[in-house]
Amino acid sequence: MSLRKLLCTAAVAAFLVTVTPPAGAVEQSQPDEIDALPFMPAPATQVWATRSLSAQPGQQAPQFLRLDIARLTPRFVTSDSPGTVTITGSIVNVGDRKVSDIVLRLERGESLDTEDDLRKALREPAAAEAVQPKFTPIAGSLEPGQQKDFTLDVPLRGTDPTSLQVDQPGIYPILANVNGRPDYGGQARLAALSTLLPVLGVPGGETKGKPGAVAKLTVLWPIADKPRLVRLGGPGQSELVDDELTTSLSVNGRLYGLLQAYEQAITSMSTGMCLAIDPDLLRTVQAMSTGYSVRGGAEGRGEVEAKLWLDRLKLAVAGRCVVALPYADADLVALNRAKLGTMRSLAVTDGPKLIKDVLGVQPLPDLVWPEDGVLDQSTFDELVTPQPDKRYTGVKSVLLDPSGVADAPGTAPVVIGGQHPVTAVKIDSMVSDALQGSDSRPRTLSGVTSPVESQPVSVQNALAVLVFRAGWQGDGRNVLVTPPRRWNAPLSEMTEFLAAAQKLVGSGYAAQTGLEELTESTPSVTNAKVAYPAEAGAREISTVISDSVTNQSVQLNGLVAAMQQEDSEHAAPADLADPLWLGLLRAMSGAWRSNEQGARSAADISQGEINGLTGMVGVTQPNSPILLGSGDSPIPVTITNKLDVRVTVRIALADTPGIRKLDLADQVLPARGERVVRVPVEVLRSGRFPVNVRLTTPEGVALGDSVKLEVSSSAYGTITVIVTVIAGIALVLLSGRRIYKRVRARNGENGGAPSIENVTPEKSSA
Template sequence: MSPAPALSRPLVPHAARRLLTALLSALVLVAMLMLSPAGAAPAAGAAGDAWSGPAVRGADVSTDDEVTAQVTLTVDSLAPEVVSTGEDVTIAGTITNGTDQALTDATLVVQMQSRTEMTTTGLASWLADEHDTPLATVALQTLEEEIAPGAERDFRVTVSSDDLPLTDTEQWGPRGVQVALTQGYTTLTEDRTILLWNPGVRVSPTRVTAFVPVTASPEELVALTAATPATPEERAAAPSASATPTAGASAGAAAGGTTDPDGAEAAAGAAGSATGNAEGAGDTADGSDTANADSGRAQARSSDADAAQTLAALRERVLGLLELADDGVVLAVDPALLTALGLDATAQATASPSPAAEAEQPDGTDADRLRHALAAALEAGDVVALPWADADLSALAHLGEHGLIDSALERAADSATAQAGAGTSVVWSAGALDGAMLALLPDSVTTVVAAPGDVPVAVDLTYTPSGTMTLDGRTVLIPEERLSAAAGGSLLTDQGDADLSDLDAVQLLRGETAILTRQAPAVSRDMVVAVSREDAARTDPEVLRKRLSALTNSTWTQAQDLGSLLDSAADSATTGAEAARVALPDSATGEGEVTAMTLSAARAAATRLDSVASILSDPAGALGVSPDVVALSTSSAWRTDEAACTTMINQARAHGEAVTQALAAAPSSTINLIASAADLPVRIVSSLDQDVTVTVHLESSSTRLQISDDVTVTVPAHGQTTASVPVTAVGSGDVDLTIQLRSDDGENVGTPSTVHLRVRADWENVGTRILGGVLVVLLVAGIVRTVRRGRRTATPRERR
């Protein structure tokens, strides 16, 4: 075969080729823009108009799945979530097209496990897509309309009861459901969830008691110490220590002993011998200082606003958690947190008012809402008070801090939470339970909640035993590990853990409790579930409510209050029905425990804050909860964020420094002291919003000037006062006098300042001698003059 002749084409000039290349590039760019998600928005809208289901969400929705440039599918709801025999099931969810191509000719394939999972481990592993099981296809649905690039579309598939593989009633319980999106023979994406089948079998229900912590997260604890009752506007409006030099000079002159720097009229004091002459005015802030101050105030306002926002969210979260009180739910409350949020020990908790009463009365304060919520929780379920500040008793035991453990328990017993009716005999270990912690607990503690997974069973059993045991006269509650993780929204498998969707968390809780009940359907057991502190802090209370309801409101579970749980544990111990468990370790140090170094820093900060608090008329108004820094540093919350504890300690100390910076001795010009003894006037200025009582202490740079005694004065809020400090001069010369403001324990609690004095103690004596000499001379002169005037010449008559 001969080769084909070459095609002839006209020659294109070089300039024309460049123009043609530019035009082609422009066309390619326009095409790319038209195919981008932003350009696809009209197409998505058009597709939504033709779609038989819900309208398409905006194509500009940005999700993490879109960033990965793939198609994703999520199952959002099942109706019903627990299906009875003969019921249809509706599955709804969302498809997200994160690619740059339209999705067409796709099919939804719904499949269900043919048999029920027999173990909680297997159920969790299947949900995590770690293994496969036989699946029966129960529904197919073709998407008639395309899904534009970047768009989200809801789907809804109804599975007929006739197509569900639910026939053998012995296989009741959880069934895995998988929804896949296919295109031809290719599976684009899939999602798994769990459906519960309840054909009405009769079993002995598993008794469930769930513990929910009402504690603060590390971020919230930092916000608690950062917050101060004073508003940023109040602090910005407060006068500085050097804002009123003229008034200060007048006050000093009125007290006696100084003259105005500009030569004002001298005032006679008690000593009447100290005079001051201006040698230099106090320094004034330049432009850069003003800018720095403005910047500092702006940062303070921003920080306070952030802290206020965090605390407002914390208060609402606590109120929401208190509303979770119900049968089978035990709220473990940190009494220090409720106190910090405004719960008053002097105000007795009362039940929540009726809706009609609430309608007639205006909204109460935050403290009123908190008090009513606590009272309602106590009426609805079990509430226990944790050790003060939710102290990490395990860590303190490892450090040998007996005193801090006793203090935390005693303060909890005396707290407003306990006075309202919360129990104080329960503690909750933040770490692995060990003998060191139990050995340091007082007899008043009768119940200990261990960490999930602690104290494993020592023998092989075909079922999961009750999570209770008796040890050294105390009841130890052992939370079921997988249930506790699911209650907190985590899927725990042998390969790790992952976050669960709201639907999957609820269904996994139902499924795992069904499996536990199926293990021994004729034997009721006590299951303890403990939501971790971290999970409770990050989860919306309403989401937790749904999970707790799934735990306790099913035909195979029964809610059990704390008292019944403890009675059941005591019966098991008496009858020997307790499962044998591994012995506790003597000591089990865990990650994130408070260290001796951290406690040392907290104690140093507390010592400083105690000194500052002693001078204040309202310490809480200026320092907030900062003086309780040692107790706060022992909180169990720091196990998840050790660095935040250091931040909290530094912030607590900063509150004390803010007070000391607001107190100062006003600057003064050089003072001339010409007497051997005088009362030196010292003007103290405060920008605080409350009265303070300080001791004025002077330190001389030379022995020429000796300080007789310290003087204690009270400085009014946003005001000033003058202290008269007695001094004694024993020589002449220049002396620098340091003015310090101290608390009763001798610690400096104000900004010190220095005054320059010219001491001329001999001037008064010399002046007195000169004056005495002048008086003697005048006296002698007067006598001589008088004598001389008394000599008169006799008259002729007198001579006769």
């Protein structure tokens, strides 16, 4: 076939694809005709009929419409629920061309009866083609950028053309399916949202019977944020990276919503709820409540909001269950890999003390909930092993994801054996993961999306899984629910989920179980092992960041070793160093997983704070050049210590041609003191010398900046004098030897006769 024929054939094919509606698509009709003639469903896998000419096979089809669901009611169907499902939202034209004949319907699939079916539905939207009701027209057309709000009422049961025909309890996949006709294309699905609808009882129909052994429900509610504290100080002296916490702590903010949802649920879930608090967030909010500034010099705006939120938190946790997260939610495995054992211990010991001091409540002791609920064997061994000095007694219980525990069937707590046995309480990963939403999941080629964490109906899938656990499994399992550490769901979604939990407890499908009861139980399985999934390692803080933090820890250790407390009225070295250790933990926070830039920024901040401390000790620049009176005159160097502790320093002179530094003992600088130290040197020649001087600790940690001294000397040094004397003696000896040789040479020429100069002339005769 010739090239011209190939091109013609391709052009005809492209024209047919563009103008011909795909199989199964509906013919265009006016809105008033839609009610009389229902739209036929577009196939579940069908996308817009035409693709961009530049699109390659396998690429995502262009998007034209976006479906935003603002409300779905009821979220959890019981026998006393309304007989209809109502969805409210909007359809937005996000494409580059007009879309006509926009219609919507709610479809459903077959009930998901097994845990495997549910897990598959959480990974990928389940098929919802068992019942495909009549489409309802939404808009005749939408131009690019236009939006159309809608409310759709769908009967749960019955023979209505739009009914979901739900006759029995179950966990049903439902699909909000939007069809439309883009310009230059055919009718097809252009947007869809898939989720799960739990039906525990059909209104006017059957209700799911209560299980023989009810689920044991525990909720661990996280109060955490990414690290924001730069420097902790007195009233008005603390500094934060930014002022975003002000918004989060204010009405309608994220942290405000988390606390409000907890307050609303605690009255009826007092046993089964526990707060997991990041101590670093608590310290930051406490600092904000006394006044603070934002990096760059701006005054913080959230003093009032911080104080109100902190007061409410104190009231809410009084006498309640509290768990301390690792300080700054530090990545314990990454700390262990970097061999930062002291920091790892600090991460799990400093938090409980702070929570008790600030909130007046004792967290559950010796308990760790690591990032992602997993630990590698080495980190686990380090965490559970007490230190010989008894300052660290070791972890006694851990909260782990089921993937982090091996040889441990079931949902009950187990013992991880070894020299120091530990109780492992397993998290319900299916419920907890569903609360994460689908932010990280790509849009499928069929245009179907799942609920997103920060949007309405984001907890719907998790709510359905929770109902399945309580209503269908009936094996008395433990259900420990742990929302994401920095959960960003709207307040309405948080309260919706907790309301469903309360309803399950109140109706007898679940029973509250305290977290302390789980950690103190006597497990029947005592030979479980720690497991560390390969994918967990990929999510750790990167080695680039951990190497930076390791270098900073070496620097800080060297500085601390050079400090001594002056007296009881002055600061102790720990008073200055401990805030910097906590700053290093912020750089290793699990909040920076998948956020390399955030981790780098935190590491830069901690390095800047260490540099600020070392910069308080250094050499003072003299006002004029230094003139040395002799070759062995010492160089006077003024050293200053602005810290409130005594510091041992070493004076380091850079190699300078013409000057040799002699040995000098380490110097002890008093707290907030200054000394002039005469540094012994050997001047090898006269002239002017630029001498670079700086201080270090005995371990070699640089203190302050290097200072250039201008040193002048017109005198010879001892070595120079000795060399000159030796040279003079040698010159005299060489000169005498030369004179001697010349005399001997002349005597030899006269044959031994006296020199002519010594002969008396004879008188001449007459």
